[in-house]
Amino acid sequence: MSDHYFTAEPASAAEQRSLSLELAGRPVTVRTAGGIFSPDGLDKGTAVLLHEVPAPPASGTFLDLGCGWGPIALTLALSSPDATVYAVDVNERALDLARANARSLGLDRVHVSRPDGIPGDVSFDLIWSNPPIRVGKAVLHDLMRTWLPRLAPGGVAYLVVQKNLGSDSLQRWLADELPAPGYAVSRFASDKGFRVLEVRRVR
Numbered sequence: 001m002s003d004h005y006f007t008a009e010p011a012s013a014a015e016q017r018s019l020s021l022e023l024a025g026r027p028v029t030v031r032t033a034g035g036i037f038s039p040d041g042l043d044k045g046t047a048v049l050l051h052e053v054p055a056p057p058a059s060g061t062f063l064d065l066g067c068g069w070g071p072i073a074l075t076l077a078l079s080s081p082d083a084t085v086y087a088v089d090v091n092e093r094a095l096d097l098a099r100a101n102a103r104s105l106g107l108d109r110v111h112v113s114r115p116d117g118i119p120g121d122v123s124f125d126l127i128w129s130n131p132p133i134r135v136g137k138a139v140l141h142d143l144m145r146t147w148l149p150r151l152a153p154g155g156v157a158y159l160v161v162q163k164n165l166g167s168d169s170l171q172r173w174l175a176d177e178l179p180a181p182g183y184a185v186s187r188f189a190s191d192k193g194f195r196v197l198e199v200r201r202v203r
């Protein structure tokens with residue numbers, strides 16, 4: 001079996017470890033393990049996203065698309081005391097860790113599940129994602145086609161993508177796929193070789 005971080009059941013040993021870091025300005029200790037994305041610390045792209053995006057509103061329904069061990073979902077929930085946060089991934093080990101991390105921080109407003117675990121009638125005021133670029137364009141585009149139309153009118157998505165891994169072509173593809181006036185696609189920020197793309201659902 002291949003053992004990329006985006007496989008459903010990673011073959012590599014689970015060696016759990018504990019990681020102390022700051023999320024939403026708070027010191028937290030979380031659990032990570034081999035076989036998932038960025039188990040030894042906050043990924044550089046995720047750090048750029050969390051640094052660049054505007055603070056989320058205090059309430060609403062938010063999505064972390066491709067949650068890994070949960071840094072983005074946990075930040076959303078720690079920042080927004082009345083928000084409901086959904087976190088999805090296909091990697092079962094990542095889901096277990098994200099769930100355990102939310103529980104240990106007392107964040108029962110974080111709902112961690114496989115992508116098909118979110119009821120179809122839920123729409124999102126905010127999506128934050130460090131999306132899985134290495135799955136290839138076809139899968140990535142499918143993910144975008146599936147989740148971005150689930151933004152509520154007025155909702156906004158922020159996606160961080162490494163410039164070398166095709167951020168500009170993804171931005172062009174999004175602008176073609178989600179045309180104005182329904183959506184507005186733009187480059188929101190650029191830092192350390194990453195772009196943060198913004199997709200705003202206008203109506």
Ligand SMILES: C[S@@+](CC[C@H](N)C(=O)[O-])C[C@H]1O[C@@H](n2cnc3c(N)ncnc32)[C@H](O)[C@@H]1O
Pocket residue numbers: 005006007037038043046065066067068069070071072088089090091094115130131132133135143
């Ligand atoms: C770049 S990582 C980001 C992980 C985490 N959000 C972080 O910032 O550390 C992308 C994540 O997307 C997940 N993923 C891959 N394919 C997916 C899919 N079809 N639906 C949801 N998540 C997926 C991967 O397993 C991986 O955990």
